[in-house]
Amino acid sequence: MGRQGVLIGLMAALTESTLRMLANAAHPASLDMPNDGVGSDHDSLGLFQMRPSSGWGTVADLMDPTYQVRAFFGGPGGPNYPSPAGLLDIPGWQTADPGSAAQSVERSAFPDRYQDYQPVAEAIIAALTKTPSLGNQNAAPLDTVAETARVVFPLPSGTWVRSSGYGWRDDTMTGRRAFHAGTDYAAADGTPILAIADGVVSWAGPYGQYGQLIVIEHTVDGSRVASAYAHMWDSGVHVSAGERVTAGQHIGDVGASGKSQGAHLHFEIRPGGAFEPSVNAEVWLAEHGAEGVTAATSGQSACLAGPSR
Known part of the structure; x- marks a missing residue:
């Protein structure tokens, strides 16, 4: 998925559940499964507030955070392929606005909410990611970066x-x-x-x-x-x-x-x-x-x- 996919997933889960695995009294069995609280939006469950009635999975499936993440990202290896569509099933998601990409999966009645969580999602990625190499295994060690001799503007003057x-x-x-x-x-x-x-x-x-x-x-x-x-x-x-x-x-x-x-x-x-x-x-x-x-x-x-x- 890369950093962009992680960003979109975090924005969606922060918006839907504030990153909590939510049970729902509409599905009493979910109350007895490991959870971080109880939600009340229709029959929605879990991190991404997925609904069994919309075909995302069974109650047991959707109370498993690993399953929910796999379902959100989707693709040919996802548990619901080809429908409901996950992020990998959305053409052009890599270059779309992150909030719009999240909405393409969630199909919320409030599509503008996701963008509000982008700064929070960026901060979470920054806090949890320790390598400065952006995942590129071919990069040279970065602990030997010498003090710069000067600082310049990134474009020639007048251009x-x-x-x-x-x-x-x-x-x-x-x-x-x-x-x-x-x-x-x-x-x-x-x-x-x-x-x-x-x-x-x-x-x-x-x-x-x-x-x-x-x-x-x-x-x-x-x-x-x-x-x-x-x-x-x-x-x-x-x-x-x-x-x-x-x-x-x-x-x-x-x-x-x-x-x-x-x-x-x-x-x-x-x-x-x-x-x-x-x-x-x-x-x-x-x-x-x-x-x-x-x-x-x-x-x-x-x-x-x-x-x-």
Whole structure:
């Protein structure tokens, strides 16, 4: 499933049950099975509030958290294939808005609820995930990342305009409120993307709605920080996992892969490493004296309502 699938599953279970295995008096037998509380939504059971009457499984099945997870993710190996459909049975789930993907499985009468739990789900993933390599077994050890010599802005001066900032916004593709974990810079297709600091590449390749993604681990002022660069084309990734890079090195080219409406760089800063929560990248760059940050600040006056994610 990858991180994107885990994120969607967590958002769904947090919304439906606050991550609890709920019994239901509509099925008295469930009250005698291991549970974290009693729900009351029709005949819904468990983490994802699945209903026996909708074909998700028997009461005994749905009071088993492992079964519920397998049913939610579905696919040819899932217990209900092909119906009810799980996440793997939903075409395009990898690049869909996570809340919309969760709704495609849950089919709730309140479809906008799932997106409210995305920040919580992100925090859970950060807390439970200890490896900074994004699961890539080919990455070099990241405990030897040397202190960077400099910090730079990720795009050449004069090539971009800021198109979307960090934080809550109306998603340009769904129209719904959603949390934007990075800063978007609209630029011409093929514009060079620069590593912001010396470091080691921990991910280079496709990653869900990010499209083609590069993640680099750095040491800045004695602390670990990860930078992420998203939406390049397949041909726009010029580094590989485990490769050491230097500040200002040309690592990729601007594109529009993944969840994107046009050519731009989606840029994130994650203090502590790749799985930690992101912060406002523009503020972080300014605080760390990034070369070119003056141009970044002046570029905010040219904000667009166009391509972003």
